[in-house]
Amino acid sequence: MGHEFELQKEITLAASPEDVWEAIATGPGVDAWFMGRSEFEPREGGAATFTMAGQTETSTITGWEPAKRFAYNTEPGEDGKFMAIEYLIEGRGGGSTVLRLVHSGVLGDDWENEFEAMKTGWDMYLHTLGQYLVHFRGRHAGTVTAFRPGIPEEGFWAALKEQFGLGDSVTAGDRVSLSAEGLAPIEGVVDYVDLPSFLGVRTDDALYRFIYSGEERGSVGVCGHHLFAPGVDAGQAEKNWQAWLNELPVG
Structure with missing residues:
Protein backbone atom coordinates (compact mmCIF):
# COMPACT_ATOMS: atom_id res chain seq x y z
CA MET A 1 0.00 0.00 0.00
CA GLY A 2 1.36 3.43 -0.95
CA HIS A 3 2.03 6.23 1.51
CA GLU A 4 1.45 9.84 0.54
CA PHE A 5 4.13 12.31 1.56
CA GLU A 6 5.07 15.97 1.23
CA LEU A 7 8.47 17.43 2.00
CA GLN A 8 9.14 21.18 2.04
CA LYS A 9 12.50 22.95 2.07
CA GLU A 10 13.52 26.61 1.79
CA ILE A 11 16.90 28.18 1.16
CA THR A 12 18.13 31.74 0.58
CA LEU A 13 20.62 31.89 -2.28
CA ALA A 14 23.15 34.60 -3.12
CA ALA A 15 22.02 34.86 -6.74
CA SER A 16 19.35 36.48 -8.88
CA PRO A 17 16.07 34.68 -9.73
CA GLU A 18 17.34 34.35 -13.31
CA ASP A 19 20.54 32.64 -12.16
CA VAL A 20 18.59 30.33 -9.86
CA TRP A 21 16.27 29.43 -12.75
CA GLU A 22 19.24 28.49 -14.94
CA ALA A 23 20.54 26.29 -12.13
CA ILE A 24 17.30 24.38 -11.50
CA ALA A 25 15.55 24.29 -14.90
CA THR A 26 18.31 23.48 -17.40
CA GLY A 27 20.28 20.28 -17.79
CA PRO A 28 23.75 21.84 -17.46
CA GLY A 29 22.57 23.88 -14.48
CA VAL A 30 21.22 20.89 -12.56
CA ASP A 31 24.24 18.73 -13.44
CA ALA A 32 26.41 21.31 -11.66
CA TRP A 33 24.94 20.50 -8.22
CA PHE A 34 22.56 17.49 -8.29
CA MET A 35 23.20 13.76 -8.71
CA GLY A 36 23.20 12.04 -12.11
CA ARG A 37 22.48 13.81 -15.39
CA SER A 38 19.34 15.77 -16.27
CA GLU A 39 17.74 17.14 -19.42
CA PHE A 40 14.63 19.32 -19.78
CA GLU A 41 12.45 20.36 -22.68
CA PRO A 42 11.93 24.09 -22.01
CA ARG A 43 8.14 24.19 -21.95
CA GLU A 44 5.11 23.09 -19.98
CA GLY A 45 4.22 19.58 -21.10
CA GLY A 46 7.81 18.87 -22.09
CA ALA A 47 9.90 15.95 -20.93
CA ALA A 48 12.31 15.96 -18.00
CA THR A 49 14.78 13.08 -17.96
CA PHE A 50 17.07 11.96 -15.16
CA THR A 51 19.79 9.36 -15.74
CA MET A 52 21.95 7.64 -13.15
CA ALA A 53 23.70 4.27 -13.06
CA GLY A 54 22.48 3.51 -16.56
CA GLN A 55 18.79 3.98 -15.66
CA THR A 56 16.69 6.83 -17.10
CA GLU A 57 13.49 8.16 -15.55
CA THR A 58 11.18 10.45 -17.52
CA SER A 59 8.85 13.03 -15.99
CA THR A 60 6.43 15.58 -17.44
CA ILE A 61 6.98 19.29 -16.87
CA THR A 62 3.81 20.64 -15.26
CA GLY A 63 4.93 24.19 -14.47
CA TRP A 64 7.17 26.45 -16.57
CA GLU A 65 7.29 30.09 -15.49
CA PRO A 66 10.88 31.30 -15.99
CA ALA A 67 12.45 32.79 -12.87
CA LYS A 68 9.21 32.08 -10.92
CA ARG A 69 8.02 28.46 -10.89
CA PHE A 70 9.26 25.12 -12.21
CA ALA A 71 7.50 21.79 -11.60
CA TYR A 72 7.49 18.25 -12.95
CA ASN A 73 6.22 14.82 -11.96
CA THR A 74 6.51 11.16 -12.88
CA GLU A 75 3.55 9.06 -14.00
CA PRO A 76 2.10 6.81 -11.27
CA GLY A 77 3.30 3.21 -11.51
CA GLU A 78 1.15 0.12 -11.15
CA ASP A 79 1.70 0.33 -7.39
CA GLY A 80 0.61 3.98 -7.35
CA LYS A 81 4.07 5.35 -6.58
CA PHE A 82 5.05 8.68 -8.12
CA MET A 83 7.16 11.75 -7.42
CA ALA A 84 6.38 15.44 -7.95
CA ILE A 85 8.85 18.31 -7.63
CA GLU A 86 7.93 22.00 -7.46
CA TYR A 87 10.35 24.93 -7.16
CA LEU A 88 9.08 28.41 -6.27
CA ILE A 89 11.47 31.32 -6.84
CA GLU A 90 11.17 34.71 -5.12
CA GLY A 91 13.66 37.52 -5.55
CA ARG A 92 14.78 39.46 -2.50
CA GLY A 93 16.77 42.63 -1.93
CA GLY A 94 20.52 42.70 -2.28
CA GLY A 95 20.56 40.30 -5.20
CA SER A 96 19.43 37.28 -3.20
CA THR A 97 16.67 34.78 -3.94
CA VAL A 98 14.49 32.53 -1.79
CA LEU A 99 13.98 29.09 -3.31
CA ARG A 100 11.17 26.94 -1.95
CA LEU A 101 11.06 23.24 -2.76
CA VAL A 102 8.00 21.02 -2.44
CA HIS A 103 8.68 17.31 -3.02
CA SER A 104 5.56 15.17 -2.81
CA GLY A 105 4.07 11.94 -4.09
CA VAL A 106 3.48 8.37 -2.99
CA LEU A 107 6.13 6.06 -1.53
CA GLY A 108 6.13 2.28 -1.06
CA ASP A 109 6.20 0.09 2.03
CA ASP A 110 9.67 1.28 3.05
CA TRP A 111 8.40 4.85 3.02
CA GLU A 112 9.86 5.91 6.38
CA ASN A 113 13.45 5.14 5.35
CA GLU A 114 12.89 6.68 1.91
CA PHE A 115 11.43 9.83 3.44
CA GLU A 116 14.32 10.27 5.88
CA ALA A 117 16.83 9.72 3.07
CA MET A 118 15.10 12.39 0.96
CA LYS A 119 15.05 14.89 3.84
CA THR A 120 18.76 14.63 4.54
CA GLY A 121 19.61 14.31 0.87
CA TRP A 122 17.83 17.53 -0.08
CA ASP A 123 19.66 19.40 2.69
CA MET A 124 22.97 18.36 1.16
CA TYR A 125 22.00 19.02 -2.45
CA LEU A 126 20.46 22.43 -1.74
CA HIS A 127 23.64 23.36 0.10
CA THR A 128 25.58 22.22 -2.98
CA LEU A 129 23.34 24.40 -5.14
CA GLY A 130 24.27 27.37 -2.97
CA GLN A 131 27.97 26.54 -3.26
CA TYR A 132 27.67 26.28 -7.03
CA LEU A 133 25.94 29.65 -7.34
CA VAL A 134 28.55 31.39 -5.16
CA HIS A 135 31.72 29.76 -6.48
CA PHE A 136 31.00 28.35 -9.96
CA ARG A 137 27.95 30.19 -11.29
CA GLY A 138 27.43 29.80 -15.04
CA ARG A 139 30.14 27.15 -15.43
CA HIS A 140 29.33 23.71 -16.80
CA ALA A 141 30.37 20.65 -14.83
Missing part, protein backbone atom coordinates in the same frame (compact mmCIF):
# COMPACT_ATOMS: atom_id res chain seq x y z
CA GLY A 142 31.62 17.24 -15.76
CA THR A 143 29.73 14.84 -13.51
CA VAL A 144 31.22 11.79 -11.80
CA THR A 145 29.23 9.02 -10.13
CA ALA A 146 30.85 5.93 -8.62
CA PHE A 147 29.34 3.24 -6.37
CA ARG A 148 30.68 0.55 -4.06
CA PRO A 149 27.97 -1.52 -2.32
CA GLY A 150 28.28 -3.74 0.71
CA ILE A 151 30.91 -1.82 2.68
CA PRO A 152 30.91 -1.03 6.44
CA GLU A 153 29.90 2.46 7.50
CA GLU A 154 32.72 3.00 9.98
CA GLY A 155 35.32 1.64 7.59
CA PHE A 156 34.15 3.87 4.76
CA TRP A 157 34.34 7.10 6.75
CA ALA A 158 37.57 6.15 8.55
CA ALA A 159 39.24 5.47 5.20
CA LEU A 160 37.96 8.75 3.71
CA LYS A 161 39.21 10.76 6.67
CA GLU A 162 42.63 9.16 6.42
CA GLN A 163 42.81 9.71 2.66
CA PHE A 164 42.01 13.42 3.05
CA GLY A 165 44.14 14.02 6.15
CA LEU A 166 41.19 14.65 8.45
CA GLY A 167 40.89 13.87 12.14
CA ASP A 168 38.13 11.97 13.90
CA SER A 169 36.07 15.14 14.37
CA VAL A 170 35.32 16.90 11.08
CA THR A 171 33.88 20.41 10.76
CA ALA A 172 33.16 22.73 7.85
CA GLY A 173 36.25 24.75 6.97
CA ASP A 174 38.75 21.97 7.71
CA ARG A 175 41.54 21.85 5.14
CA VAL A 176 41.83 18.68 3.06
CA SER A 177 44.50 17.24 0.82
CA LEU A 178 44.46 14.11 -1.32
CA SER A 179 47.12 12.69 -3.60
CA ALA A 180 46.20 9.34 -5.12
CA GLU A 181 47.20 7.36 -8.19
CA GLY A 182 45.01 8.21 -11.16
CA LEU A 183 43.51 11.32 -9.58
CA ALA A 184 44.54 14.94 -9.92
CA PRO A 185 45.85 16.31 -6.58
CA ILE A 186 43.11 17.80 -4.41
CA GLU A 187 43.60 20.78 -2.11
CA GLY A 188 40.48 22.30 -0.61
CA VAL A 189 38.15 22.64 2.34
CA VAL A 190 35.31 20.70 3.87
CA ASP A 191 32.15 22.61 2.97
CA TYR A 192 29.48 20.20 4.23
CA VAL A 193 29.36 17.66 7.08
CA ASP A 194 26.44 15.40 7.98
CA LEU A 195 28.09 12.17 9.06
CA PRO A 196 27.48 9.30 8.71
CA SER A 197 25.61 10.19 5.53
CA PHE A 198 27.44 13.01 3.72
CA LEU A 199 30.79 14.75 3.43
CA GLY A 200 31.39 17.61 0.99
CA VAL A 201 34.70 19.05 -0.19
CA ARG A 202 35.14 22.21 -2.27
CA THR A 203 38.26 23.10 -4.26
CA ASP A 204 38.99 25.87 -6.76
CA ASP A 205 37.62 23.74 -9.60
CA ALA A 206 35.33 21.08 -8.12
CA LEU A 207 32.62 20.11 -5.66
CA TYR A 208 33.28 16.60 -4.32
CA ARG A 209 30.46 14.73 -2.61
CA PHE A 210 30.88 11.49 -0.63
CA ILE A 211 27.73 9.65 0.42
CA TYR A 212 26.92 6.55 2.46
CA SER A 213 23.50 5.00 1.90
CA GLY A 214 23.11 3.18 5.22
CA GLU A 215 22.55 -0.53 5.82
CA GLU A 216 18.84 -0.35 4.95
CA ARG A 217 19.77 0.84 1.43
CA GLY A 218 22.60 -1.56 0.65
CA SER A 219 25.55 -0.11 2.59
CA VAL A 220 26.71 1.72 -0.54
CA GLY A 221 29.59 4.17 -0.63
CA VAL A 222 29.08 6.78 -3.34
CA CYS A 223 31.18 9.44 -5.04
CA GLY A 224 29.04 12.13 -6.67
CA HIS A 225 31.31 14.88 -7.96
CA HIS A 226 31.00 18.04 -10.08
CA LEU A 227 34.19 18.97 -11.94
CA PHE A 228 34.51 22.50 -13.32
CA ALA A 229 38.08 22.51 -14.66
CA PRO A 230 38.21 23.54 -18.34
CA GLY A 231 38.51 20.58 -20.68
CA VAL A 232 37.95 17.97 -17.98
CA ASP A 233 37.35 14.45 -19.33
CA ALA A 234 34.41 13.44 -17.15
CA GLY A 235 34.27 9.91 -18.53
CA GLN A 236 37.89 9.20 -17.66
CA ALA A 237 37.52 10.93 -14.30
CA GLU A 238 34.56 8.70 -13.48
CA LYS A 239 36.62 5.59 -14.29
CA ASN A 240 39.46 6.87 -12.12
CA TRP A 241 37.18 7.61 -9.17
CA GLN A 242 35.49 4.22 -9.51
CA ALA A 243 38.91 2.55 -9.37
CA TRP A 244 39.85 4.66 -6.34
CA LEU A 245 36.61 3.79 -4.56
CA ASN A 246 37.01 0.10 -5.36
CA GLU A 247 40.46 0.10 -3.75
CA LEU A 248 39.55 2.23 -0.73
CA PRO A 249 40.72 0.23 2.34
CA VAL A 250 37.42 0.07 4.22
CA GLY A 251 38.32 -2.95 6.36
Whole structure:
Protein backbone atom coordinates (compact mmCIF):
# COMPACT_ATOMS: atom_id res chain seq x y z
CA MET A 1 0.00 0.00 0.00
CA GLY A 2 1.36 3.43 -0.95
CA HIS A 3 2.03 6.23 1.51
CA GLU A 4 1.45 9.84 0.54
CA PHE A 5 4.13 12.31 1.56
CA GLU A 6 5.07 15.97 1.23
CA LEU A 7 8.47 17.43 2.00
CA GLN A 8 9.14 21.18 2.04
CA LYS A 9 12.50 22.95 2.07
CA GLU A 10 13.52 26.61 1.79
CA ILE A 11 16.90 28.18 1.16
CA THR A 12 18.13 31.74 0.58
CA LEU A 13 20.62 31.89 -2.28
CA ALA A 14 23.15 34.60 -3.12
CA ALA A 15 22.02 34.86 -6.74
CA SER A 16 19.35 36.48 -8.88
CA PRO A 17 16.07 34.68 -9.73
CA GLU A 18 17.34 34.35 -13.31
CA ASP A 19 20.54 32.64 -12.16
CA VAL A 20 18.59 30.33 -9.86
CA TRP A 21 16.27 29.43 -12.75
CA GLU A 22 19.24 28.49 -14.94
CA ALA A 23 20.54 26.29 -12.13
CA ILE A 24 17.30 24.38 -11.50
CA ALA A 25 15.55 24.29 -14.90
CA THR A 26 18.31 23.48 -17.40
CA GLY A 27 20.28 20.28 -17.79
CA PRO A 28 23.75 21.84 -17.46
CA GLY A 29 22.57 23.88 -14.48
CA VAL A 30 21.22 20.89 -12.56
CA ASP A 31 24.24 18.73 -13.44
CA ALA A 32 26.41 21.31 -11.66
CA TRP A 33 24.94 20.50 -8.22
CA PHE A 34 22.56 17.49 -8.29
CA MET A 35 23.20 13.76 -8.71
CA GLY A 36 23.20 12.04 -12.11
CA ARG A 37 22.48 13.81 -15.39
CA SER A 38 19.34 15.77 -16.27
CA GLU A 39 17.74 17.14 -19.42
CA PHE A 40 14.63 19.32 -19.78
CA GLU A 41 12.45 20.36 -22.68
CA PRO A 42 11.93 24.09 -22.01
CA ARG A 43 8.14 24.19 -21.95
CA GLU A 44 5.11 23.09 -19.98
CA GLY A 45 4.22 19.58 -21.10
CA GLY A 46 7.81 18.87 -22.09
CA ALA A 47 9.90 15.95 -20.93
CA ALA A 48 12.31 15.96 -18.00
CA THR A 49 14.78 13.08 -17.96
CA PHE A 50 17.07 11.96 -15.16
CA THR A 51 19.79 9.36 -15.74
CA MET A 52 21.95 7.64 -13.15
CA ALA A 53 23.70 4.27 -13.06
CA GLY A 54 22.48 3.51 -16.56
CA GLN A 55 18.79 3.98 -15.66
CA THR A 56 16.69 6.83 -17.10
CA GLU A 57 13.49 8.16 -15.55
CA THR A 58 11.18 10.45 -17.52
CA SER A 59 8.85 13.03 -15.99
CA THR A 60 6.43 15.58 -17.44
CA ILE A 61 6.98 19.29 -16.87
CA THR A 62 3.81 20.64 -15.26
CA GLY A 63 4.93 24.19 -14.47
CA TRP A 64 7.17 26.45 -16.57
CA GLU A 65 7.29 30.09 -15.49
CA PRO A 66 10.88 31.30 -15.99
CA ALA A 67 12.45 32.79 -12.87
CA LYS A 68 9.21 32.08 -10.92
CA ARG A 69 8.02 28.46 -10.89
CA PHE A 70 9.26 25.12 -12.21
CA ALA A 71 7.50 21.79 -11.60
CA TYR A 72 7.49 18.25 -12.95
CA ASN A 73 6.22 14.82 -11.96
CA THR A 74 6.51 11.16 -12.88
CA GLU A 75 3.55 9.06 -14.00
CA PRO A 76 2.10 6.81 -11.27
CA GLY A 77 3.30 3.21 -11.51
CA GLU A 78 1.15 0.12 -11.15
CA ASP A 79 1.70 0.33 -7.39
CA GLY A 80 0.61 3.98 -7.35
CA LYS A 81 4.07 5.35 -6.58
CA PHE A 82 5.05 8.68 -8.12
CA MET A 83 7.16 11.75 -7.42
CA ALA A 84 6.38 15.44 -7.95
CA ILE A 85 8.85 18.31 -7.63
CA GLU A 86 7.93 22.00 -7.46
CA TYR A 87 10.35 24.93 -7.16
CA LEU A 88 9.08 28.41 -6.27
CA ILE A 89 11.47 31.32 -6.84
CA GLU A 90 11.17 34.71 -5.12
CA GLY A 91 13.66 37.52 -5.55
CA ARG A 92 14.78 39.46 -2.50
CA GLY A 93 16.77 42.63 -1.93
CA GLY A 94 20.52 42.70 -2.28
CA GLY A 95 20.56 40.30 -5.20
CA SER A 96 19.43 37.28 -3.20
CA THR A 97 16.67 34.78 -3.94
CA VAL A 98 14.49 32.53 -1.79
CA LEU A 99 13.98 29.09 -3.31
CA ARG A 100 11.17 26.94 -1.95
CA LEU A 101 11.06 23.24 -2.76
CA VAL A 102 8.00 21.02 -2.44
CA HIS A 103 8.68 17.31 -3.02
CA SER A 104 5.56 15.17 -2.81
CA GLY A 105 4.07 11.94 -4.09
CA VAL A 106 3.48 8.37 -2.99
CA LEU A 107 6.13 6.06 -1.53
CA GLY A 108 6.13 2.28 -1.06
CA ASP A 109 6.20 0.09 2.03
CA ASP A 110 9.67 1.28 3.05
CA TRP A 111 8.40 4.85 3.02
CA GLU A 112 9.86 5.91 6.38
CA ASN A 113 13.45 5.14 5.35
CA GLU A 114 12.89 6.68 1.91
CA PHE A 115 11.43 9.83 3.44
CA GLU A 116 14.32 10.27 5.88
CA ALA A 117 16.83 9.72 3.07
CA MET A 118 15.10 12.39 0.96
CA LYS A 119 15.05 14.89 3.84
CA THR A 120 18.76 14.63 4.54
CA GLY A 121 19.61 14.31 0.87
CA TRP A 122 17.83 17.53 -0.08
CA ASP A 123 19.66 19.40 2.69
CA MET A 124 22.97 18.36 1.16
CA TYR A 125 22.00 19.02 -2.45
CA LEU A 126 20.46 22.43 -1.74
CA HIS A 127 23.64 23.36 0.10
CA THR A 128 25.58 22.22 -2.98
CA LEU A 129 23.34 24.40 -5.14
CA GLY A 130 24.27 27.37 -2.97
CA GLN A 131 27.97 26.54 -3.26
CA TYR A 132 27.67 26.28 -7.03
CA LEU A 133 25.94 29.65 -7.34
CA VAL A 134 28.55 31.39 -5.16
CA HIS A 135 31.72 29.76 -6.48
CA PHE A 136 31.00 28.35 -9.96
CA ARG A 137 27.95 30.19 -11.29
CA GLY A 138 27.43 29.80 -15.04
CA ARG A 139 30.14 27.15 -15.43
CA HIS A 140 29.33 23.71 -16.80
CA ALA A 141 30.37 20.65 -14.83
CA GLY A 142 31.62 17.24 -15.76
CA THR A 143 29.73 14.84 -13.51
CA VAL A 144 31.22 11.79 -11.80
CA THR A 145 29.23 9.02 -10.13
CA ALA A 146 30.85 5.93 -8.62
CA PHE A 147 29.34 3.24 -6.37
CA ARG A 148 30.68 0.55 -4.06
CA PRO A 149 27.97 -1.52 -2.32
CA GLY A 150 28.28 -3.74 0.71
CA ILE A 151 30.91 -1.82 2.68
CA PRO A 152 30.91 -1.03 6.44
CA GLU A 153 29.90 2.46 7.50
CA GLU A 154 32.72 3.00 9.98
CA GLY A 155 35.32 1.64 7.59
CA PHE A 156 34.15 3.87 4.76
CA TRP A 157 34.34 7.10 6.75
CA ALA A 158 37.57 6.15 8.55
CA ALA A 159 39.24 5.47 5.20
CA LEU A 160 37.96 8.75 3.71
CA LYS A 161 39.21 10.76 6.67
CA GLU A 162 42.63 9.16 6.42
CA GLN A 163 42.81 9.71 2.66
CA PHE A 164 42.01 13.42 3.05
CA GLY A 165 44.14 14.02 6.15
CA LEU A 166 41.19 14.65 8.45
CA GLY A 167 40.89 13.87 12.14
CA ASP A 168 38.13 11.97 13.90
CA SER A 169 36.07 15.14 14.37
CA VAL A 170 35.32 16.90 11.08
CA THR A 171 33.88 20.41 10.76
CA ALA A 172 33.16 22.73 7.85
CA GLY A 173 36.25 24.75 6.97
CA ASP A 174 38.75 21.97 7.71
CA ARG A 175 41.54 21.85 5.14
CA VAL A 176 41.83 18.68 3.06
CA SER A 177 44.50 17.24 0.82
CA LEU A 178 44.46 14.11 -1.32
CA SER A 179 47.12 12.69 -3.60
CA ALA A 180 46.20 9.34 -5.12
CA GLU A 181 47.20 7.36 -8.19
CA GLY A 182 45.01 8.21 -11.16
CA LEU A 183 43.51 11.32 -9.58
CA ALA A 184 44.54 14.94 -9.92
CA PRO A 185 45.85 16.31 -6.58
CA ILE A 186 43.11 17.80 -4.41
CA GLU A 187 43.60 20.78 -2.11
CA GLY A 188 40.48 22.30 -0.61
CA VAL A 189 38.15 22.64 2.34
CA VAL A 190 35.31 20.70 3.87
CA ASP A 191 32.15 22.61 2.97
CA TYR A 192 29.48 20.20 4.23
CA VAL A 193 29.36 17.66 7.08
CA ASP A 194 26.44 15.40 7.98
CA LEU A 195 28.09 12.17 9.06
CA PRO A 196 27.48 9.30 8.71
CA SER A 197 25.61 10.19 5.53
CA PHE A 198 27.44 13.01 3.72
CA LEU A 199 30.79 14.75 3.43
CA GLY A 200 31.39 17.61 0.99
CA VAL A 201 34.70 19.05 -0.19
CA ARG A 202 35.14 22.21 -2.27
CA THR A 203 38.26 23.10 -4.26
CA ASP A 204 38.99 25.87 -6.76
CA ASP A 205 37.62 23.74 -9.60
CA ALA A 206 35.33 21.08 -8.12
CA LEU A 207 32.62 20.11 -5.66
CA TYR A 208 33.28 16.60 -4.32
CA ARG A 209 30.46 14.73 -2.61
CA PHE A 210 30.88 11.49 -0.63
CA ILE A 211 27.73 9.65 0.42
CA TYR A 212 26.92 6.55 2.46
CA SER A 213 23.50 5.00 1.90
CA GLY A 214 23.11 3.18 5.22
CA GLU A 215 22.55 -0.53 5.82
CA GLU A 216 18.84 -0.35 4.95
CA ARG A 217 19.77 0.84 1.43
CA GLY A 218 22.60 -1.56 0.65
CA SER A 219 25.55 -0.11 2.59
CA VAL A 220 26.71 1.72 -0.54
CA GLY A 221 29.59 4.17 -0.63
CA VAL A 222 29.08 6.78 -3.34
CA CYS A 223 31.18 9.44 -5.04
CA GLY A 224 29.04 12.13 -6.67
CA HIS A 225 31.31 14.88 -7.96
CA HIS A 226 31.00 18.04 -10.08
CA LEU A 227 34.19 18.97 -11.94
CA PHE A 228 34.51 22.50 -13.32
CA ALA A 229 38.08 22.51 -14.66
CA PRO A 230 38.21 23.54 -18.34
CA GLY A 231 38.51 20.58 -20.68
CA VAL A 232 37.95 17.97 -17.98
CA ASP A 233 37.35 14.45 -19.33
CA ALA A 234 34.41 13.44 -17.15
CA GLY A 235 34.27 9.91 -18.53
CA GLN A 236 37.89 9.20 -17.66
CA ALA A 237 37.52 10.93 -14.30
CA GLU A 238 34.56 8.70 -13.48
CA LYS A 239 36.62 5.59 -14.29
CA ASN A 240 39.46 6.87 -12.12
CA TRP A 241 37.18 7.61 -9.17
CA GLN A 242 35.49 4.22 -9.51
CA ALA A 243 38.91 2.55 -9.37
CA TRP A 244 39.85 4.66 -6.34
CA LEU A 245 36.61 3.79 -4.56
CA ASN A 246 37.01 0.10 -5.36
CA GLU A 247 40.46 0.10 -3.75
CA LEU A 248 39.55 2.23 -0.73
CA PRO A 249 40.72 0.23 2.34
CA VAL A 250 37.42 0.07 4.22
CA GLY A 251 38.32 -2.95 6.36
